[in-house]
Amino acid sequence: MEITATLVKELRERTGAGMMECKKALTEAGGNVDAAAEALRKSGLAKADKKADRVAAEGRIVAAQADGRAVLVEVNSETDFVAKDENFLAFTQSVADAALGVQDIDALKSATVDGKTVDEARAALIAKVGENVQVRRMATIASSDNVAAYVHGGRIGVLVELKGGDVELARGLAMHVAAMNPPYNKAADVPAEFLAKEKEIELAKMSEKDRAKPAEILEKIIGGKVAKIVNEVSLYGQAYVLDTNQTVEQVLKAAGADVVRFERLAVGEGIEKVVEDYAAEVMKQAGLA
Known part of the structure; x- marks a missing residue:
């Protein structure tokens, strides 16, 4: 034929x-x-299998939101070049949209996009772009409260659930979390182990003369230093990025609002990247090293 x-x-x-x-x-x-x-399709799956062990630490965070539910999904590629490819961008958005209907990352991989499962579509994309692509993780918030989703440059994504206030404030707080990356929400959320370690460190940094002060004075000095650290690592204690004259706690109090929780994803965090020394590799192959 x-x-x-x-x-x-x-x-x-x-x-x-x-x-x-x-x-x-x-x-x-x-x-x-x-x-x-x-x-x-089979060829694409075979190519995907061959590339599955290659480190994919670049990529994109993408968000979707509808009917009181918001999601973030991290999809990884091997290079930033592919992360900007129109096929990759279309795939990530379709995956985020599909994530609105599932509860976890395993269910997402089996969800359907354009007549294929997400995993089948991922394999087809690998065949097209020539790099390993992984749908790595997702975060979700479903609530009747104000929920904001914010993605900065495709690299950092944040979800915020805000009781009271409004969506605009929730979005501002999401931008704050993206910029400042607070590990904890409120001072009460900071673990006792963390506080004990910081007290130990602050005591070790003091001079012998200061350490010789009465216990109650020493406790007050160290307590003040640790309280400052707690403010730095908790959302409520930080200066609000959109109005640095106020703390987040002051902004929330004025709005009669409370941050129930937040989720933050950054591309590649926790993935050990392989650093290639191409010059050394070429020299080695040429017998010059």
Whole structure:
């Protein structure tokens, strides 16, 4: 059977594979578009398996929000170049939209996008962009309170649930969390182990003369230093980025609002990146090192 340009175009639009790959698949399938599409899909899965062990620490955080539910999803690629590719961007947004209907990352991978599971669509994308792609994790908040989703530059995403106040304040707080990355919400959330360690550190930093002061005075001095640290690591104690003359706690009090919780994801955090020394590798192969 003659492999026409129309057949190649149809298969390409259906699978997203390259023109030459489509022509080859059609030739091997005797012009059967369905069989060629299946062969390309299997080929894509095989390529995905080969690339699965390669470190993917770049990528994008993407958000979706509807009907009182908001999600963040981290999708990783190997390079920032692919993270900006239009195919990658379209895939990440479709995954985030699908995440609105599931509860966890495993369910998300089995969810359907454009007639395929997310994992099948991921494999097809790998075949297209030539890099490992991973749908790594998601965060979600479902509430009748004010919920804001904010993504900064595709690199950092934040969800905030705010009781009272309004959506505008919730979004401002999400921007604050993106910028300041507080580990804890309120002072009461800071672990006792953390406080004990900071007290130990502050005591070790003091001079012998200061350490010789009466216990109650010493406790007051160290307590003041630790309280300052607690403010630095808790959302409520930090200076609000949109009005640094006030703390977040003061802003919330004025609005009659309370942050119930927040979630923050940053691209690649916790992934050990491989640093390649290409110059050294070339020299090694050339026998110069």
